[in-house]
Amino acid sequence: MSKGGCKVCRVRRAYDLSTLDETLLERWQRDEDRYGYRRLATYINASILETELERAGLYTPETAATALYEGLANDDPAVREQLEREELPLERLESDFVSFGVVRTHLQECLNAEWSGRERTTDWEQTTLETVVPRLLDRTHRALESLQRREELELPEAIELSMTVSCSSCGESASLESLLAEDAWCACLENREAESDDRQDTGGSNDNAGEKSNVATDERRSE
Numbered sequence: 511m512s513k514g515g516c517k518v519c520r521v522r523r524a525y526d527l528s529t530l531d532e533t534l535l536e537r538w539q540r541d542e543d544r545y546g547y548r549r550l551a552t553y554i555n556a557s558i559l560e561t562e563l564e565r566a567g568l569y570t571p572e573t574a575a576t577a578l579y580e581g582l583a584n585d586d587p588a589v590r591e592q593l594e595r596e597e598l599p600l601e602r603l604e605s606d607f608v609s610f611g612v613v614r615t616h617l618q619e620c621l622n623a624e625w626s627g628r629e630r631t632t633d634w635e636q637t638t639l640e641t642v643v644p645r646l647l648d649r650t651h652r653a654l655e656s657l658q659r660r661e662e663l664e665l666p667e668a669i670e671l672s673m674t675v676s677c678s679s680c681g682e683s684a685s686l687e688s689l690l691a692e693d694a695w696c697a698c699l700e701n702r703e704a705e706s707d708d709r710q711d712t713g714g715s716n717d718n719a720g721e722k723s724n725v726a727t728d729e730r731r732s733e
């Protein structure tokens with residue numbers, strides 16, 4: 511970690527978000543309606559926008575700032591136009607917006623925090639993920655090394671196996687760890703979340719193709 515912390519640390523100072531860390535931890539660690547990294551990133555970015563709007567003399571509640579941020583992130587021309595009219599420094603704002611990856615770094619490395627929610631469950635699903643998957647990866651690893659010793663296969667000096675889940679629709683993939691920790695790890699899930707908010711009254715069917723997913727082990731070079 512560079513001196514002065516990560517990008518979240520930097521924007522927290524630049525936008526005077528004095529209660530940011532407390533709110534991040536509270537929303538990340540609570541039992542009900544807990545936020546994953548992506549939702550936390552949206553929260554941070556909406557707070558950045560809220561501060562900038564306040565600096566321009568426009569008090570904006572969190573929900574409204576979140577909607578504006580999402581409009582901006584989804585390239586909604588009406589939102590962009592509205593913010594340009596208020597003469598907000600969009601270029602600077604957009605370069606200050608954080609990604610979910612840096613939120614994870616901030617929570618785990620800068621704040622040294624953990625989410626212990628998973629440890630509380632003792633069901634077979636969890637056991638599978640925590641013991642069967644590592645064992646499978648380990649056996650696969652040993653099989654590959656054995657093939658290499660028999661010169662039936664060539665491997666780089668060091669390899670790392672991991673289990674990833676990828677979305678068949680958008681191609682985005684996530685490790686099991688982030689799958690369990692996040693609400694919406696691909697764009698399709700984010701869209702579905704937004705849609706289900708819209709459809710709450712209509713009860714329409716939702717056969718989003720993003721529900722299909724592939725589970726695959728992939729082989730990567732270790733750094």
Ligand SMILES: [Zn+2]
Pocket residue numbers: 515516517518519520615616617620621
């Ligand atoms: Zn940080």
Ligand SMILES: [Zn+2]
Pocket residue numbers: 677678679680681682696697698699720
């Ligand atoms: Zn997707």
